[in-house]
Amino acid sequence: MIDSPPALSFREVSHRYGKTPSVAGISFDLAPGEILCLLGPSGCGKTTLLRLASGLEVPDRGEILMNGRKVAQAGRGVAPDKRPIAMVFQDYALFPHLNVLQNIVFGLSRIEPTERYRRAREVLAQVGLAAEKDRFPHTLSGGQQQRVALARAVALRPAVMLMDEPFSNLDANLRFSVREETRRILQEEGTATVLVTHDSDEATQLADRILLMERGGVVQEGIPDDFLFRPVNPFTARFFGETHSLRGSVEGGVLHTVLGSWPVGEGREVREGPVEVIFREQAFQFREPLPDGPRHPSFQARVLDSRPIGGRRMTRFRVVPTGESEPDGPILRASHRLTTPVPPGETVPCWIDPQLVFPFAKG
Ligand SMILES: Nc1ncnc2c1ncn2[C@@H]1O[C@H](COP(=O)(O)OP(=O)(O)O)[C@@H](O)[C@H]1O
Ligand SMILES: [Mg+2]
Structure with missing residues (x-):
């Protein structure tokens, strides 16, 4: 042929x-x-x-x-x-x-x-x-x-x-x-x-x-x-939907951010050292762990407001610091399941899906 x-x-x-x-x-x-x-x-x-x-x-x-x-x-x-x-x-x-x-x-x-x-x-x-x-x-x-x-x-x-x-x-x-x-x-x-x-x-x-x-x-x-x-750089990651950017570092294949630490993940190659970490808004899920749950990192989030938009729920939250003496965490937004309401004012666990988190080496 x-x-x-x-x-x-x-x-x-x-x-x-x-x-x-x-x-x-x-x-x-x-x-x-x-x-x-x-x-x-x-x-x-x-x-x-x-x-x-x-x-x-x-x-x-x-x-x-x-x-x-x-x-x-x-x-x-x-x-x-x-x-x-x-x-x-x-x-x-x-x-x-x-x-x-x-x-x-x-x-x-x-x-x-x-x-x-x-x-x-x-x-x-x-x-x-x-x-x-x-x-x-x-x-x-x-x-x-x-x-x-x-x-x-x-x-x-x-x-x-x-x-x-x-x-x-x-x-x-x-x-x-x-x-x-x-x-x-x-x-x-x-x-x-x-x-x-x-x-x-x-x-x-x-x-x-x-x-x-x-x-x-x-x-x-x-x-x-x-x-x-698999975005190749921050520009590409940001071009496909709403994202948040946090500073972090990669040490011994583990990614550290203010939200916790977890392995960078198979198939991801990131240079050791300081990184910019881009999170898709869909990376954050509330209450129920993700399907293969316990391995996913989680942190505590204080809900600021939550609204149904376009078949998803958009929830703004502040990351709760892990220690008493720590400063307030950043304000982030999640786009998550419509059927998981999260009342404003409550502090709830938030799980991270590392598939939607992208660390990029700086400089
Ligand atoms: N007729 C033109 N004369 C001079 N510069 C132009 C002309 N058309 C486009 N450009 C320039 O060429 C570049 C690419 O433009 P264009 O192909 O129209 O981009 P896009 O379609 O992605 O918006 C831009 O910098 C634009 O300002
Ligand atoms: Mg054009």
Whole structure:
């Protein structure tokens, strides 16, 4: 069996806008059918990377390939309309004077006229909008417009789909279901996709694989769980949910913090000496020990307040010092089980899940 070449490859690609560096030495392969999320804070180079893939920008260094064919190299590239790509942006870019079916057919000029209508109806059914085919974009909800934009892009059967923050104009309560729907459609069509987002939840919900970017480079690459359980540095750890940072030290493989001491854990390599310790808010659990409980470290927490938010309970607490003469401990927040109420004012045991605690050597 012959392996298909990657749908898209970046090889040591760098780019700048005049003197402003945007993307620096980026390499990755996108497998056929794979959904890759480029994640990172504003200004880290995500949009530029998509513009390089689409041909709207040309690299200063490196090469870009699609289906094994070179489409760009230093200083030149194949024009956007000659690349096997489709794009979806946050503003959807639907034609206001065309109805839903025409919006899709219009983009299919590369296909036989009779086949165009068949394919347009097929993708409309797939996104659940067959009954809306005669409506005009302004009469549709934001979620429906997003699906028309997706159907129009998928209809082309592109080798690579490029999506830039495609859900940022949707209401927060719609986003979850629209993302799920988008993932289903991309998977059904087997469309290799690069999706840009600054939202870590979006990336973990949609991606087969994530590239986390910072200042034009890739900081960490992996499947969603890699980022939650195995962040490579404090930036990565903080990018995926709320965290707290405490000082600590590692001596003889044991991590010491104001919350107690416990073994650093198998598979974690941390240099001995002072460390910054990052705790996910989900690392703290109240009352009941965790499933394989007794081995988990615990401390006493004085509850300050506790509220149900987003299906979890958010509890702010102060760490109770172990000795009379010790100073007050830090104030921290836990995101824990909804069904474990912890009344404000009480002092309760708090267990730590070391899988969600990350010590990083300082300096
Ligand atoms: N047209 C442009 N001209 C000059 N600098 C730009 C232009 N577009 C983006 N930049 C700069 O390039 C860097 C990367 O930007 P961009 O790719 O838009 O990041 P992101 O999409 O991650 O927010 C930033 O420093 C940004 O200010
Ligand atoms: Mg951008």
